[in-house]
Amino acid sequence: MSEETRGRALVGGALLAAIALVGIYLAAGGSSYTPAKPQDPCKHRAWRSPEGLQQIAEQFTLSALDGAACQLGVSRETLARALATPESRERFTERYGISDEELARAVRAGLLRAVDDAEEAGALNPLLAVPLRETLKSIPLDQAIELINNAESLLDNAQSFLGPAQGLLEQFLP
Amino acid sequence: MLVSFNLVMALAAVPAALLARRVGPGRAAAVGLAIFAGAGLACAVSEHLSTLIAARSVQALGGALAVTAVLELLPATVGSERRATAIWATAGATGAALGPAVGGLLTELVSWQSIFLIQVPIALAAAVPIFAVARHEAATGVLSTELRRTGRPHLLANLALAMVSAAIAGALFLLVLLLIEGWRMTPIGAAIVVSVMPLAAYVASRFDHLVSSAKARAAAGTILISGGLGGLALLPKAEVALTVPPQVMVGIGLALVLSALTETALAGRAPQAIHGGWTISARHAGVVIGLLALTPIFTHDIAEQRHDAIDAGTAVILDSRVPPLLKLDLAQRIESRLQGEKGKVPTIGPAFDPLPSDPEERDEVVLLREELQDQLNRGATHAFSPSFGLAALIGLLALIPIGLARRVDL
Numbered sequence: 001m002s003e004e005t006r007g008r009a010l011v012g013g014a015l016l017a018a019i020a021l022v023g024i025y026l027a028a029g030g031s032s033y034t035p036a037k038p039q040d041p042c043k044h045r046a047w048r049s050p051e052g053l054q055q056i057a058e059q060f061t062l063s064a065l066d067g068a069a070c071q072l073g074v075s076r077e078t079l080a081r082a083l084a085t086p087e088s089r090e091r092f093t094e095r096y097g098i099s100d101e102e103l104a105r106a107v108r109a110g111l112l113r114a115v116d117d118a119e120e121a122g123a124l125n126p127l128l129a130v131p132l133r134e135t136l137k138s139i140p141l142d143q144a145i146e147l148i149n150n151a152e153s154l155l156d157n158a159q160s161f162l163g164p165a166q167g168l169l170e171q172f173l174p
Numbered sequence: 175m176l177v178s179f180n181l182v183m184a185l186a187a188v189p190a191a192l193l194a195r196r197v198g199p200g201r202a203a204a205v206g207l208a209i210f211a212g213a214g215l216a217c218a219v220s221e222h223l224s225t226l227i228a229a230r231s232v233q234a235l236g237g238a239l240a241v242t243a244v245l246e247l248l249p250a251t252v253g254s255e256r257r258a259t260a261i262w263a264t265a266g267a268t269g270a271a272l273g274p275a276v277g278g279l280l281t282e283l284v285s286w287q288s289i290f291l292i293q294v295p296i297a298l299a300a301a302v303p304i305f306a307v308a309r310h311e312a313a314t315g316v317l318s319t320e321l322r323r324t325g326r327p328h329l330l331a332n333l334a335l336a337m338v339s340a341a342i343a344g345a346l347f348l349l350v351l352l353l354i355e356g357w358r359m360t361p362i363g364a365a366i367v368v369s370v371m372p373l374a375a376y377v378a379s380r381f382d383h384l385v386s387s388a389k390a391r392a393a394a395g396t397i398l399i400s401g402g403l404g405g406l407a408l409l410p411k412a413e414v415a416l417t418v419p420p421q422v423m424v425g426i427g428l429a430l431v432l433s434a435l436t437e438t439a440l441a442g443r444a445p446q447a448i449h450g451g452w453t454i455s456a457r458h459a460g461v462v463i464g465l466l467a468l469t470p471i472f473t474h475d476i477a478e479q480r481h482d483a484i485d486a487g488t489a490v491i492l493d494s495r496v497p498p499l500l501k502l503d504l505a506q507r508i509e510s511r512l513q514g515e516k517g518k519v520p521t522i523g524p525a526f527d528p529l530p531s532d533p534e535e536r537d538e539v540v541l542l543r544e545e546l547q548d549q550l551n552r553g554a555t556h557a558f559s560p561s562f563g564l565a566a567l568i569g570l571l572a573l574i575p576i577g578l579a580r581r582v583d584l
Contacts, residue, residue: 003385004387007390010391011394011397014394014397014427018397018398018404018423022404025416029410033555039489061501077492080488081488
């Protein structure tokens, strides 16, 4: 083999190897990665046919987070991490320049949206929704956050309150 | 620190070569090695970053003097100028590839200071035989006329060297960072992984005499480096095994191109030390340019990807079927991990400990952990893609000067 042929073979081999590697990696999905973008919290998210108190509470929490995040202009995921501890909440409000009052208003709005969603999904008795809304409109921030974190206790208490009341109403209403 | 060392090497290589010609290569090499050893010791005992950078810069001065002077001494030792050039170029290529692997091993096994301490006896041991040469040599005293007599450096070969070096800096520097910062490997683990590159470079250097055309070797080497970098830019998964083929390609390419271009830049030119100085200068300037061009890109991208991956991971948790209280507890623990890692891609596993005792919940949480870690790994891998891609492009651009050089062949 002449020197020139060997040189050409070397360059050709290198080119083939480079194209093969890039081609194989592309075919294996090397360029397909895009991070899963969190959904827009302002868009309505249908509830996943909840069964039982725990699942209702879960959907309630997610709806409340969506509502509050929408109000604040952040993702639901960011807000969920922000509400995890007082320290993370402080970091969050500092970073986004949000006052405690603004946060409280947003969280309350989120809880109200969760009540609306729960009612719409047939998971919350309309008789309970009205007083619940009234209560939530003026609830302090810490309690509101606690309700997001532990919606189960709120719904459990509400249902147990409603149980006898609903029985009475049903007796009197046509 | 990396930039300062390479910048000083780039600026000092040619003046150091001139100095070596004036005082004699033996003396210059011995003094250079002594400075290198002394500054290495100073690096090891440095307590502040500023003193470490200063000591490392002095070390670069000593290194520039020693490396260029040695090129003048080699022909007498190995028998011919051509063989000396080949050995000198191969040593440079292997050393460049070996650096991160050895550095990582020493950092993990001993300490970062040991990287510098180990250089001291090695440099002094190399200086001893050179001292014997130095005692018998006379100074040439040609500094004032040297530049005029040496002629111009081989512009195209040196330009190609600079571009290829920028790309190689990307390969080495970015890969180490991807493994440690992105995939959270230990320095020793990363060192073992990146040792594939010098190993491939060493094996390839054994066979590069089979093709004597320097132009063909330079072109093939550049294509292999760019192809390997392209592969690293397109890693389909965060798996170490997938970095091996690109590394092998970069290693082989590195051995081919550095030796071919260095030999070309030195062929038929004298004095060797000064033209060797130009190649050292070009290579280190390329490294500086590569680091300065690539660092801001990947720093920005990794911060963005980290944020996106965490959001995506939290979405996975919130949409999962684990109980709501556990979800929010997990979100809280992940937030704590994020704060603890201070901007790095976090190791998310510990945020899931202890696992729930209920077997069903535990299975769900384990699945979540894997999904979230996958999001993070893929995000980190992708964050390096634009930088690897740019490094590949810089490498490909080196084909222009290689193609333009009509007389590249030796």
